[in-house]
Amino acid sequence: MMKRVYSTISQLKPNVCIVGSGPAGFYCAQQILKLLPQSTVDIYEKLPVPFGLVRYGVAPDHPEVKNVINTFTKTGDNPRVNFYGNICLGQDISLGDLTNAYHAVVLTYGADNDKKLNIPGEDGKNIISARSFVGWYNGLPEDASLDLSLDCEEATILGQGNVAMDVARILLSPVDQLKSTDITEHSLEKLSTSRIKSVNLVGRRGALQVAFTIKEFREMTKLPHVQTVFRNEQLCGVHEASATLARPRKRLTELILKTSNPDESKSNCSKYFRPIFLRSPTEFKLNDNGAITGINFAVNRLEGPLDNQQALVTEDTELIPSGIAFRSIGYQSRCVDSDIPFNEKSCTVIPKEGEF
């Protein structure tokens, strides 16, 4: 998220404009309305409808998370707020237009560029940005025609955060369970023909560094007909280390260890969720049609103190066969208007005094 305020709010009736109507935009509007009783707030949004990733990111089987929309709707209904959909900063309006017209401009247009791995074969068929996959099942117009094939048994997700978890859960959930959600028709149709049996969730570092949170992991362990399988040799030493951890990481690690023990009730599962640690992708293997058949990984080892372990590449490699791959290694913001002082390396706005 990036935010920038041109602050000359000394006038009695500040007119503020906010670009981007996700949670950052709405929470910001709420605070401005509350702290500056004379202010008016105009919200500009690229899409026709508000709420950003709450609408188009949060998974359809998590409808409760979207309850926050009720609070945002109240803010939008405030007579001092105007919402303008279908207006894109950098295309329909420029930053200069806005700074001329408003006392303050707040940029909350999110971080919608997904990071690339920059390894050979990355442009091959069926190598999908997790973010586009999410847009596809959530009804984001620009992702409606995503070209993907689920006609394979093994899928690999690169990254171990909660977006990666969402993708794994949607791929492994029984279609009947998804039918009762507001998932898009086109994705439901495709998912109902999926042959995927096994989903790998691959991370650079180890079990103690995973980025997903415990709620999402617990949900995976409870998915019907799905067994979570760890490579037990990758969990060596984890038990000993977990004693020293703070509560959140400790509880997550304990659940990982518990799940790695054989579970009788899961013995007749037909699908598998496989978190794999200590692997960095180095190359996508493609067939003659340019479609993915597998991913080459470098085997990593960890170095450094427990609270800051870094992955170091070794000489060992592993090929993991895979008919589809999803890239989910993080997101960055973009410079949508050349007047925004932007650091292209960190993908953030360059801070200036008086601007935040």
Added chain:
Amino acid sequence: MYRNIIKVSRGNVSHIRRIFSPSPPPSHFGLRRNYSNKTDQIKVTFKKHNGELITVSGKEGDSLLDVIVNNNLDFDGFGACEGTLTCSTCHVILKQEDYDKLPNRPTDEELDMLDLAYDLTDTSRLGCQVVLSKDLEGLTVQVPATVNDARSS
């Protein structure tokens, strides 16, 4: 004012309009709003991070989130998921003796969300899961300074 600044570069600027048509399916949970007569009121005090004390009343069976909603208390961002155990914005910190008095320990699901809260303590609970009973009369809970929504990745 906006009319001066919008470049009409799209054919569909007639689209400029208010659209607040949320699409999410209805929640299965929702807030209970129990308005009751004065007789069985239980006093609760919320201590804000700036030290300010706010004392209000609730009814037996109300959660602390219900009490906040029913009394229109304005705690920024509190209760984002409306009591459905999918955020941690209703985090409150109890005194040890009050924590021990509560009939139920937090469930795994509550602890999972609490683990994402800022300023987590051993006597932290989610406000939507703490239900008022007569022996909690006079309860004081602390509302931490910051709320941390569940996911940032």
